[in-house]
Amino acid sequence: MEEILELKDMLLKGDIKGSLAIVEELEQMSKDDKINNIGSYGIIVLLHLIKQQVENRSTRSWESSIRNSARTIQRKNKRRKAGGFYLTPEELRLTLEEVYPDAVDAAAREVEEGRYEPEELEELVNKEEIIDRALALILPPE
Secondary structure, three states: OHHHHHHHHHHHHOOHHHHHHHHHHHHHHHHHHHHHHHHHHHHHHHHHHHHHHHHOOOOHHHHHHHHHHHHHHHHHHEOOOOOOEOOOHHHHHHHHHHHHHHHHHHHHHHHHHOOOOHHHHHHHOOHHHHHHHHHHHHOOOO
């Protein structure tokens, strides 16, 4: 909020250069917020995909959670007024790669009732395959 007040003050003073710097900062803050939000739902998608791969099964609950989280990511990534998306497919992949360790940690507590440590669980799954599958569920069809 203080950035907006500072921006208003700079605009009233005619400080265009300073105003643009604040606008860029606000843009980055907004994008960081989108990335964090998308990452939170990405953990849920990855968690269940990891569980499916390790346990070689699925449940209706897991499927529903994956679907709902993927749809939420799609909605949060869509620019409503300007059209397009906040994050490119490459940025989405990077976000999923960044939160992957958190998903492995969460999955380690759940797979076979916590049988594996995160490091052991990581050995049992194909990270690239999991991330590719998550992206296929999240990205809109072309």
